[in-house]
Amino acid sequence: MPALLMGEEGFRLLVESVEDLALFMLGPEGRIASWNVGAERITGYSAEEVRGVHVSRVYLEEDLAAGAPRRVLDEAEARGRARTEGWRVRKDGSRFYSLTHYTATRDADGRLLGFTGMTRDITARRETEARLCEALESLRRNETLSKMGALVAGVAHEVRNPLFGISATLEAFEAQHGGRRETAPYVSMLRREVSRLNALMHGLLTYGRPPSxxxxxxxxxxxxxxxxxxxxxxxxxxxxxxxxxxxxxxxxxxxxxxxxxxxxxxxxxxxxxxxxxxxxxxxxxxxxxxxxxxxxxxxxxxxxxxxxxxxxxxxxxxxxxxxxxxxxxxxxxxxxxxxxxxxxxxxxxxxxxxxxxxxxxxxxx
CATH class of the missing domain: 3.30.565.10 (Histidine kinase-like ATPase, C-terminal domain)
Known part of the structure; x- marks a missing residue:
């Protein structure tokens, strides 16, 4: 029996000394019963500060409004275990991204005693994934823009020649008939629309220009x-x-x-x-x-x-x-x-x- 007790004590000391994992125990209602060194390091809260406090202390307000962490604890109670990840908040107000596993613990009669929890801080991994996704999205977008740029530049080049012909014809018409009162409104309208098309062609050519x-x-x-x-x-x-x-x-x-x-x-x-x-x-x-x-x-x-x-x-x-x-x-x-x-x-x-x-x-x- 003493050897067994020493083993249990040694295991407890081992759990409490793990620094890169937050290991903790919760009562049936989600209140913190134990809190190891890793949990202190990750969250900034000491064991004395959180003992008896609900685990929701480290959750964001918007997640609490959405029903967390009660929802994940209910899942762990029903299925025996549950997994959740998301942004959490430290004592100093800064945020960290965590991956947490909850396991329900029961007595011999099946009554719920509480939950054990294991949390890993994966903020660095999350930020790396976000940067990678952003880079991939930027690459896809640049490829799309490059193809679109080539298309609109080609269209602009094709339209520019007939537009030049329209402008030259309008110049000739105005030189011959521009003094007539009955044609003046039509000439003015045509000039305005040709000017608008020229602006559009210039914009298309600029947009489609290969990058520097x-x-x-x-x-x-x-x-x-x-x-x-x-x-x-x-x-x-x-x-x-x-x-x-x-x-x-x-x-x-x-x-x-x-x-x-x-x-x-x-x-x-x-x-x-x-x-x-x-x-x-x-x-x-x-x-x-x-x-x-x-x-x-x-x-x-x-x-x-x-x-x-x-x-x-x-x-x-x-x-x-x-x-x-x-x-x-x-x-x-x-x-x-x-x-x-x-x-x-x-x-x-x-x-x-x-x-x-x-x-x-x-x-x-």
Whole structure:
């Protein structure tokens, strides 16, 4: 008998000393009865702090509202064991992703005594899987965009020739009959539609252009100034002021300057077209550090109506637009070029009103 007791004591000490696994016991209602060193390390709670406390202490509020962990304990009681995984919360408020196995324990008469639990912190694995899924999705998306880009570029090239013929014919017609009052409305309408088609063809060719293979470190200020100058006529037409604030001594950004200038030209044009007269469109650039890496963040902000909430997930889709006469390629082109530069772009609305577009680019060189 003493040897058996020593064995039980040794096993208890072994369980309590395991550091990479949270091993614990719960009463029938889910309250913590024992809590090993591994559980303390993973959750930040000492055994004294949680003894008698319900295991829901480490669950997120949204999971509690959905009925966890009672649901998994009921499953363990009914089937003998249950498995669950998800985000949990530590004592300091940080989150970890856990995989937990529960086993029901019963006495000789089958009455439920409680549950034993074993939890492993698999946050690193979960984050690696998420990054891998994100990379695979990005690869699939880039392959789709490449095929779509080649298609629209081919269509644009095929349409450009007959469009040139239409424009030349219109020029000849206007030279011969442009002075007639009865033909003037038709000539004006045809010119407007030809101009719209030309804009569409330019957008398609830009969208379908193969990605830049060589990026060279350059200063961003020159690119931003080029975009401001390219949209200055539109700003005057709309009666909107453009304010530029660039942080001094910004790090250089690997880029194709002409291609990147197209990004900010599109963003400024979009902001100007949605801004009431007398307002200001702001373009800012500053340095920041993201996950330890230097980056440059650019913001384009306007004082217009902002993005409708239902549009936020669709604004980057080709041909999606709510602006009358728009072709819906401006933001699609922006996203494609930014991703070519290994950056990110997102849209949203400022708390005080107005739309804002955020472009983050890696710094280097």
């Amino acid at each position: 293979t060589e990026l060279h470190p350059c200063t961003l200020s020159g690119v931003l100034q080029e975009a401001v100058e390219a949209t200055s006529a539109l700003a005057r037409e709309r009666g909107v002021h453009v304010e530029v604030r660039v942080e001094p001594r910004l790090p250089r950004v690997p880029m194709d300057p002409g291609r990147l200038a197209q990004v900010f030209q599109n963003l400024l044009a979009n902001a100007l077209q949605h801004s009431p007269g007398g307002t200001t469109v702001r373009l800012t650039a500053r340095r920041l550090t993201d996950e330890g890496l230097p980056r440059v963040e650019c913001l384009v902000m306007d004082e217009g109506p902002g993005f409708p909430p239902e549009d936020l997930r669709q604004v980057f889709e080709p041909f999606y637009t709510r602006r009358p006469g728009g072709v819906g390629l401006g933001l699609s082109i922006v996203q494609r070029i930014v991703e070519e530069h290994r950056g990110t772009v997102s849209v949203g609305n400022a708390p005080e009103g107005g739309g804002e577009v955020r472009v983050c680019l890696p710094a280097g060189g």
